[in-house]
Amino acid sequence: MDYALLIGIFPQVLLDGILLGFMYALIALGYTMVYGVLEFINFAHSEIFIFGAFVGVEILLSLQSAGWLARLPWVVVLILVILAGMLASGLLAVTVERVAYRPLRTAPRLIPLISAIGVSFFLQDVIRLFESMWRNAFNLVYPTMDVMNIRFELTSTLDVSVRSLVVIVAALLMLWSLHVLVNRTKIGTAIRAVAEDQAAASLMGINVNRIISLTFLIGGAMGGAAGVLFGIQYSLINPYTGFIPGLKAFTAAVLGGIGNIPGAMLGGLVLGLLEAFAASYMSLLTGGAFGAEYKDIFAFSVLILILIFRPKGLLGEVVRGRA
Amino acid sequence: MIRAVAAVAAVALSVTLVDLFPRSILVFLAFQLSLLYVYVTRIPAWLRTGLLGVALLVLMPLIGFRNGYYLEVATQVGIFAALALGLNIVVGLAGLLDLGYVAFFAVGAYSWAIVGSPHANLIFGGGFPLAPGWFYVFLFVGLAVAAITGVLLGLPVMRLRGDYLAIVTLGFGEVIRVLANNLDKPINLTNGPKGITPIGRPPLPFGIPYSEGFYFLVLLIVAVVILVNRRLEDSHIGRAWEAMREDELAAQAMGVPLVRAKLLAFACGASFAGVMGVVFSAKQIFINPESFTFLESIGVLAMVILGGMGSIPGAVVGATVVTVLNLQVLKGFSLWLNELKNAGVTVLGYSLADLPTQLEPAKYERMVFGIILVLMMIFRPQGIFPARRRQRELAHTDKVPTAVVP
Numbered sequence: 001m002d003y004a005l006l007i008g009i010f011p012q013v014l015l016d017g018i019l020l021g022f023m024y025a026l027i028a029l030g031y032t033m034v035y036g037v038l039e040f041i042n043f044a045h046s047e048i049f050i051f052g053a054f055v056g057v058e059i060l061l062s063l064q065s066a067g068w069l070a071r072l073p074w075v076v077v078l079i080l081v082i083l084a085g086m087l088a089s090g091l092l093a094v095t096v097e098r099v100a101y102r103p104l105r106t107a108p109r110l111i112p113l114i115s116a117i118g119v120s121f122f123l124q125d126v127i128r129l130f131e132s133m134w135r136n137a138f139n140l141v142y143p144t145m146d147v148m149n150i151r152f153e154l155t156s157t158l159d160v161s162v163r164s165l166v167v168i169v170a171a172l173l174m175l176w177s178l179h180v181l182v183n184r185t186k187i188g189t190a191i192r193a194v195a196e197d198q199a200a201a202s203l204m205g206i207n208v209n210r211i212i213s214l215t216f217l218i219g220g221a222m223g224g225a226a227g228v229l230f231g232i233q234y235s236l237i238n239p240y241t242g243f244i245p246g247l248k249a250f251t252a253a254v255l256g257g258i259g260n261i262p263g264a265m266l267g268g269l270v271l272g273l274l275e276a277f278a279a280s281y282m283s284l285l286t287g288g289a290f291g292a293e294y295k296d297i298f299a300f301s302v303l304i305l306i307l308i309f310r311p312k313g314l315l316g317e318v319v320r321g322r323a
Numbered sequence: 324m325i326r327a328v329a330a331v332a333a334v335a336l337s338v339t340l341v342d343l344f345p346r347s348i349l350v351f352l353a354f355q356l357s358l359l360y361v362y363v364t365r366i367p368a369w370l371r372t373g374l375l376g377v378a379l380l381v382l383m384p385l386i387g388f389r390n391g392y393y394l395e396v397a398t399q400v401g402i403f404a405a406l407a408l409g410l411n412i413v414v415g416l417a418g419l420l421d422l423g424y425v426a427f428f429a430v431g432a433y434s435w436a437i438v439g440s441p442h443a444n445l446i447f448g449g450g451f452p453l454a455p456g457w458f459y460v461f462l463f464v465g466l467a468v469a470a471i472t473g474v475l476l477g478l479p480v481m482r483l484r485g486d487y488l489a490i491v492t493l494g495f496g497e498v499i500r501v502l503a504n505n506l507d508k509p510i511n512l513t514n515g516p517k518g519i520t521p522i523g524r525p526p527l528p529f530g531i532p533y534s535e536g537f538y539f540l541v542l543l544i545v546a547v548v549i550l551v552n553r554r555l556e557d558s559h560i561g562r563a564w565e566a567m568r569e570d571e572l573a574a575q576a577m578g579v580p581l582v583r584a585k586l587l588a589f590a591c592g593a594s595f596a597g598v599m600g601v602v603f604s605a606k607q608i609f610i611n612p613e614s615f616t617f618l619e620s621i622g623v624l625a626m627v628i629l630g631g632m633g634s635i636p637g638a639v640v641g642a643t644v645v646t647v648l649n650l651q652v653l654k655g656f657s658l659w660l661n662e663l664k665n666a667g668v669t670v671l672g673y674s675l676a677d678l679p680t681q682l683e684p685a686k687y688e689r690m691v692f693g694i695i696l697v698l699m700m701i702f703r704p705q706g707i708f709p710a711r712r713r714q715r716e717l718a719h720t721d722k723v724p725t726a727v728v729p
Contacts, residue, residue: 041486103701110420111700113486114628117422118696121621125690129682136679243617247497250490293505300494307487308479 006284011158013280014273019164019233021272022171026226027249028256028264029178030093030219036195036259037215040101040109043116046246047123048093048220052085052227053237054127057140059084064143074147082170082228089224093216096123102209120243127239139238142231167229174225175265178218182261191215195259244296248275251303257313266314275299327366333357334374338382345389348655351396354386355643362636379542384535394534396650398606401541402599404642407626408548408635409595414624415633415710416561417588418568420489423476423496424623427593429503429615430472431465431600433513436610439523445511458525461601469597473589481582496620503612518611522604537606544602545639548595552635555591564588565633618689622649625692628699631706640708645695649688657685 027049034042042048059081063069069077100119104112131138148163182188193201194211202208230245231237248271256267279292306313337357340350361374387394406428413421437443439458443451480491507515527536555561563584566574575581604610626645630637664675699706 041490100697100701107700107704110418110485110489111704113420113489114624115697115700117621117624118693118698118700120693121689122693122697125687125693129687129690132679132681132683136681138681247490247493251494254487290509291505293501296501297498300498303494304479304491307483307491311483311487 002284006281008157009280011155013276015158015160015164016280017273017276018269019167019272020276021252021269022168023226023230023233023245023268024249024252024272025265025268026171026174026222026229027245028253028268029175029261030223031250032253032256032258032261032264033191033215033219033222035253036261037191037212038101038105039259040112041116041250042093042101042216042219043113044096044100044119044123045093045219045223046242046249047120047127047239048089048096049223049227049230049246049249050237050239050242051092051123051127052089052224053231053242054131054140054227054239055088055224056081056085056228056231057142057237060143061140069143069145074145077145078166078232082225085224085228086221087224089227090217090221092123093220093223094213097213097216102212124239124243131239139236142235142237144235148232163232167233170225170229174222178222179261181218187214248299251299251306254303254311255306255313257315260313260315263313263315270314271299271302274302326364327370330357330361330364330366330370330374333360334378334382338378338386341386341393342389345386348651351386351390351393351651352647354382355647359640384538387535387538391534394538396647398534398538398541399650400643400646401538401545402603403623403626403646404639405541405545405548405595405599406623407630407638407642408545408552409592409599410623411592411627411633411635411638412552412555412564412595413588413592414627415631415638416556416568417564417585418485419585419588420485420492421589421592422489422493422617422620422624423499424492424592424596425615425617425619426476426496426499427469427472427596428600428603428619429499429612430593431469431597432604432610432614433503433519433600434465434468434597435461435601436519436522436604437512439605440519440521442511442514442519452523455523455526458523458601458605462598465597465601466594467597469600470590470594472597473591473593474586476593477586477589481585493617493620496615496617500612500615500617503615513612516611516613518609518613520609522608522610524605524608537602541599541602544598549635549639556635560584560587618692621692621696622688625695629695629706631709633710634706634708635710637706637708637710641706645691648691653687653691654685657683660684 027045030045030048031042034040034045060069060077063072063077096119100115101112104115128138131140148166149161151159151161153159180188182191190201190206190211191214193204193206194208194215198208201211227242230241249268252267252271253264254267255271256263256265275295275298278298279295282294282298283291334354334357337350337354340347341354344350358375358378361371361378383397384394387397406424409427410421410424413419413424435458437446438451438453439455439461440452476492476495480488483491503513504516506512507517513519524533525536525540527533531539563574563579566577566579567581567584571581574584603614607614622645626641627638628641629644630639630641660675660678664678668675
């Protein structure tokens with residue numbers, strides 16, 4: 001076995017894992033916040049995430065065709081695109097909750113889940129329909145901004161591109177502001193109160209419906225930002241791209257302890273690292289018998305194992321009513 | 324009396340129409356509707372059974388001679404009806420939401436595909452494909468393998484609550500698909516994305532052509548599955564499943580062995596899919612992992628939901644509606660749109676020829692499934708043909724809210 005190679009690629013794999021991890025963490029926030037408040041898996045979150053990516057690519061493409069993309073400072077473009085993605089996805093999440101989940105809030109718990117699966121499929125094809133009509137293509141490529149491709153060589157085996165730094169910085173900023181919002185503001189207190197006990201919260205004068213909408217807005221916005229960052233990092237998107245990352249982000253949320261915001265971050269990072277290492281090393285360690293294609297199996301096995309042996313996740317928010 | 328005459332007339336008229344316009348989708352839909360009418364209208368049981376029997380055993384194959392594609396559609400409907408009935412046990416009766424159901428279908432399909440084609444020579448060295456007669460043995464092998472897979476999936480997930488169970492079964496379905504996609508090395512078991520072909524077809528008696536033969540085979544299996552389902556529903560274990568679906572704790576307190584009941588539900592549901600998988604692989608001659616995606620699982624789920632969870636006629640009707648929507652209505656719409664485009668028709672001043680080429684209405688299965696799932700859950704969670712017990716239960720949900728909504 002080529003040990004020099006194994007050690008040589010280590011830093012790069014580590015970086016890839018961290019990037020992937022932040023991506024999962026941002027998406028996982030949407031799942032975990034909604035689960036924390038409603039104990040409901042928002043299956044359509046993967047499409048809310050990819051919707052952000054599509055809004056981002058549409059803005060970038062129109063800026064490009066108007067000739068503005070090269071002229072505006074790249075930071076302005078970046079912030080504009082991320083904010084637009086957040087707003088669009090947040091509003092979409094609120095709409096979905098209003099239309100497809102709220103009427104089912106008192107129904108047996110599998111009913112809203114099935115509805116969410118329906119929404120997920122419906123949104124995939126709505127995006128496809130729209131892009132087919134509008135651009136006559138639904139596999140879209142993010143236009144490159146030249147700055148993003150600049151690479152800093154840290155060591156002989158590791159270089160970091162600006163796009164990766166952007167992803168990491170943006171993700172850290174958002175995770176931090178969400179943390180402040182939930183733990184240090186009045187709104188955050190209300191969200192936590194509703195998550196704790198809806199009846200008691202409403203008796204304390206909290207408008208539960210509004211807080212639930214707000215939770216979807218924030219979770220959706222995080223998903224939308226993740227969508228734009230995903231597009232910037234991996235560049236190729238189509239309406240069905242969101243599904244697998246969504247599933248893995250859910251895994252990350254469960255891994256960290258669903259309903260628990262720091263847990264989603266931790267779970268995302270752990271899963272991202274595991275997956276990056278599995279993808280790079282599995283083929284090397286087994287002499288090519290099992291390749292990187294098995295990384296999905298790896299992620300799902302993590303989900304199954306964690307649900308069986310530690311269903312409350314690494315950071316252990318106790319989920320009520322677990323049978 | 325009038326109803327009986329109307330039922331006979333409806334079937335006779337629609338068959339005549341199919342005979343006159345063998346290429347029209349609408350008249351074939353009319354034929355299906357006439358069968359539905361025969362089923363729901365109040366006529367003597369012997370007449371209903373007789374009419375349905377004649378329609379399915381005699382008229383449908385005759386229609387097949389006029390237009391082979393309709394027989395293909397009917398066969399597909401049968402395959403999906405069996406899948407829907409299998410999933411109905413797991414989701415409808417036992418209340419375990421299985422989102423990876425198609426995995427069992429895949430297991431059945433691959434079990435015959437590997438040994439029924441020359442592919443197995445790569446693994447075992449020689450002597451394959453098995454003689455076509457083995458197909459009938461493999462119907463049972465497929466059943467057993469799928470049932471065992473069902474138990475293997477069931478064992479680790481027993482303790483999980485409903486929504487987690489759903490996600491884990493989804494993951495399991497994906498795992499099976501990824502395995503099928505990648506097990507072309509180190510041992511070439513599935514030939515990866517290239518798929519396996521040619522898969523052997525069974526010998527048929529009396530020189531029946533294959534398309535008719537598969538139709539009758541599928542019909543026979545569906546009949547058996549329906550019979551098993553009906554017997555199960557009111558059996559000891561069927562009652563246990565329904566008790567478990569309503570309230571696990573209460574069921575356990577009443578002496579329902581939860582582990583055994585859940586494993587049996589998974590095994591029963593899976594076994595139907597396994598049998599149909601064997602038939603499917605022989606019918607298609609070629610299979611690859613693309614036939615066993617998450618989309619298929621959700622399609623089968625949509626059939627069960629549309630018809631009504633826990634309802635046997637519901638599952639059959641759901642399977643028919645969804646399959647016909649996908650195979651005929653969407654495709655028909657696609658063709659029709661293309662014809663209009665080529666003819667240069669304009670609608671409200673907009674020339675249809677300007678429609679984007681990427682717009683292919685036939686590809687929007689997901690939208691169909693999505694709309695079905697959401698609308699059914701919001702407006703009619705008990706389905707079109709609700710199971711009697713389920714209907715009563717869902718009628719009362721608004722009186723026992725589980726969460727306080729101000």
